[in-house]
Amino acid sequence: MGFIVGMDEAGYGPNLGPLVITASLWKVPGDPRQFDFWPALESVVSQKKPRKNSKHLHVADSKQVHSASAGLEPLERSTLPFLQLRSQTERLDSLGELWRVLIAGPDHLEEIQGEPWSGERRFELPSVVDAEAVEESRKSLQQALESASIELRGICSEIVLPARFNALCREYGSKGVLLTRLCMNLLTRVWDRETSEPTLIIGDKHGGRNRYDEFLDEILDGEMIFRVEESTQKSVYKIGNTEVRFQTRAEEHFPVAVSSMVCKYTREVMMEQFNQYWCQHVDNLKPTKGYPVDARRFKSEIAVAQEQLEISDQILWRGQ
Numbered sequence: 180m181g182f183i184v185g186m187d188e189a190g191y192g193p194n195l196g197p198l199v200i201t202a203s204l205w206k207v208p209g210d211p212r213q214f215d216f217w218p219a220l221e222s223v224v225s226q227k228k229p230r231k232n233s234k235h236l237h238v239a240d241s242k243q244v245h246s247a248s249a250g251l252e253p254l255e256r257s258t259l260p261f262l263q264l265r266s267q268t269e270r271l272d273s274l275g276e277l278w279r280v281l282i283a284g285p286d287h288l289e290e291i292q293g294e295p296w297s298g299e300r301r302f303e304l305p306s307v308v309d310a311e312a313v314e315e316s317r318k319s320l321q322q323a324l325e326s327a328s329i330e331l332r333g334i335c336s337e338i339v340l341p342a343r344f345n346a347l348c349r350e351y352g353s354k355g356v357l358l359t360r361l362c363m364n365l366l367t368r369v370w371d372r373e374t375s376e377p378t379l380i381i382g383d384k385h386g387g388r389n390r391y392d393e394f395l396d397e398i399l400d401g402e403m404i405f406r407v408e409e410s411t412q413k414s415v416y417k418i419g420n421t422e423v424r425f426q427t428r429a430e431e432h433f434p435v436a437v438s439s440m441v442c443k444y445t446r447e448v449m450m451e452q453f454n455q456y457w458c459q460h461v462d463n464l465k466p467t468k469g470y471p472v473d474a475r476r477f478k479s480e481i482a483v484a485q486e487q488l489e490i491s492d493q494i495l496w497r498g499q
Contacts, residue, residue: 181211185434189442195469216433241443296456
């Protein structure tokens with residue numbers, strides 16, 4: 180038996196909306212470095228886009244699962260069953276419930292709930308997929324996991340809003356360091372340093388960064404970090420019975436793909452809520468995904484309403 184942690188992020192580049200970083204923790208039979216999820220779960224998941232009317236969940240890099248032309252449906256259909264496995268309620272039925280599933284810190288939850296576009300309004304989930312279909316997929320997924328002796332032990336996220344993003348950028352000196360440190364802090368919530376079982380941690384590389392040992396050292400209690408490899412393709416470290424990898428195309432690994440999809444889904448639903456709020460205050464406003472060029476267009480078009488509503492740039496706009 181062993182453990183695998185997959186980490187990924189969504190929303191690193193935009194000016195509007197949150198940065199979301201997610202880690203998922205899985206218990207697997209045998210050596211985690213040798214375990215392959217794809218054949219074990221081939222009855223319920225597919226790396227490639229499933230055929231029409233297929234009940235397989237599309238699990239891959241969120242950029243492959245989600246597209247603007249297809250809308251939220253494919254991403255929601257494939258992501259919600261995993262999130263429902265971690266929900267303590269019968270049905271994950273609102274954005275607020277999603278936040279409670281993902282966020283451990285009450286301070287950050289209060290920060291998110293305090294945004295003008297969050298408030299007390301209820302944003303219902305599923306947004307576009309039938310709830311019964313989600314529950315059917317959850318049951319099939321649960322059965323397949325149990326048959327393969329796989330257990331989803333946890334999914335947790337850092338949801339970083341503009342005010343916190345900007346403050347941490349100033350504190351750390353760059354958003355690259357911000358991303359790496361937030362990933363390390365998130366790792367402490369899912370990585371059990373006391374376990375005697377072998378553990379594999381996989382995350383996507385952070386831009387051009389090749390060295391991660393100094394950041395790992397910040398979350399460890401003086402433990403030895405052995406540098407196995409540092410290259411443009413992969414950075415690998417050994418800490419006790421844990422192997423940590425930061426690599427390109429990490430989403431080819433199932434746990435990273437699931438985390439990627441949770442990140443993207445959470446950000447997309449939060450942007451849906453954000454756009455709904457502003458469209459209520461500005462006539463004929465075209466929604467935005469928050470990326471730089473369109474974000475400037477959007478900010479210009481909401482400027483009058485933003486002033487009237489007394490919403491500061493501090494909580495709206497992420498600097499780069």
